[in-house]
Amino acid sequence: MSQFATMRYPKVFLVFITLGLCSTVVYCQLSSTYYSTSCPNLLSTVQSAVKQAVTNEKRMGASLLRLHFHDCFVNGCDGSILLDDSSTLTGEKTAVPNANSARGFDVIDTIKTNVEAVCSGVVSCADILAIAARDSVVELGGPTWTVQLGRRDSTTASLSGANNNIPAPTSNLSTLISSFSAQGLSTKEMIALSGGHTIGQARCTNFRARIYNESNIDSTFATSLKSNCPSSSGDNNLSPLDLQTPTTFDNNYYKNLRSQKGLLHSDQQLFNGGSADSQVTTYSSYQNTFFTDFTSAMVKMGNISPLTGSNGQIRKNCRKPN
Template identity: 50%
Template sequence: MMDQKGKISLILIAIILHGTGSFSDDDGPLVLEYYKEKCPLLEEIVRYSVEVAVFKDPRMAASLLRLHFHDCFVMGCDASVLLDNFGGITSEKQAGPNLNSLRGFEVIDQIKYLLEEACPRTVSCADILALAARDAVASRGGPSWDVWLGRRDSLQASFSGANQFIPAPNSSLETLISHFKQQGLDVGDLVALSGSHTFGKARCLSFRQRVYDVNFKGQYELYDKYRKYTSFRRILQTICPRSGRNNDLSPLDFMTPARFDNHYYVNLLQGKGLLISDNVLMTQDHDGEILKQVWSYATDEKLFFASFANSMVKMGNINPITGNQGEIRKSCRFVNT
């Protein structure tokens, strides 16, 4: 069988033989097939790279999706989250929601390296993030969708923005709705995109309050009565003690932790969402509209997939840099100057 380097070499040779077309910048909004002439095998390179990374580490699928989310919620989908500390830039990687939490930077670096070899200074890091998120979801059995392209990369990062605009794992429903509204996303998008917690893992630091806070536990008297929530809480206590072991991990979904499916919503109906920000969708939904959406997704996976894909497209269109603004970084970690 052909090894990874051999396959990548064939892809690069095919690109060179095909030709890369025009490299001029186009003004205007995001479009489909933006790189069709400029870098025709872009999506194949990204998809293959993501599949290799996820094969080595299944958790990487959720990490790549999360990278795109944390990027878009700070200054828009502009790859600012990828910038390292350098010069006058304070990296968003050091912000509270990201520190010792965000992963997958080396996967994006590898994809960028291959694309720079094939199509120099052509594909933005922001577009790589959007494509990698889509392919990561699809690689674990989730939906695929058309990714609108043409983003350019930011010349700056926002450490303060990362601390301010990314929802915390203990957020109330009101706070979650407010954060999403600031990004032009509605309650329906919030519920659909929360379904991303159907795979991946979370650190003990992110869900300790959910396990030991007396006020929070009181919201689940019904589940305590039937020993359902109580047994689940005991499992979480074995993973996450009252203090220490902050970086120990728990699956967000114990039933199918590495698969993208609709089981997240089944968990919510049983009071078994891992994070407080998951469970408030049920406990703080006073008019019952969110409950209806959760029930629909729990019983109809195709409906969830369609809604999730639609909301991902909306999220990917948050304040992109286009035209002659920003730049196409040569390295995703540093601005070109």
């Protein structure tokens, strides 16, 4: 037995130990074993549903990851993005970053139904989003991480928060840094989380200005995109964020940036002669480094301002408050 196990510490010292362990409050509120007794089959239930959804449509993995990101950046990871508009509530689905682009709500509904079947009224929609995001990355070949759990669901949403807090595809580097900093995320974490764009697609309306007007773009790449994104039509036409492996979670996103083949203006800002260049270079060369930093940043993002304890509720239907 360790000498520390039998040592008697003064009460005051024990208080400081506790405070030190809980210096980041949310890590004390959430736990990876939160449902181990109340819903022991939770993780396998979510994983099975995500696996089926991604098998049916590879793009869904990116969509579920994006839902978690867009949820956490608006009043914390509270499931607010899942709420439908009603006569008493204005949701976030019609916000500019989400309208005609946020998707996967039906998959979350299916997961919630499956989870309710094994443990009714126990697991929050916010936690389901966090687990589904992780499982989506894994299904597409990316790294895994331990999801912290114990979030509760909001009964309200914020349309203005969704419009103002989620970085736009037109953002420059300083705006991206500020947007993530406002959520307690560092520049390093911003660059790592941006690597989520190694999967998924974007609408023409979000990259048209880049391919027709910007100079820091590979000319052949720009030309190849114009047939699917005309200068004055085709707003909803899609192109992959990572032209090389759009349904595989890898580090090709960063390799593309070094070749001036970032699809969005905000993507290419990470490699444009600025302070982010060296980190992009590292990730383009060392995929494991990217994976390590990405998973760490995902855990931190998932811990943004969770509702815990008696705050919020466990929604029966993810689309509406109880």
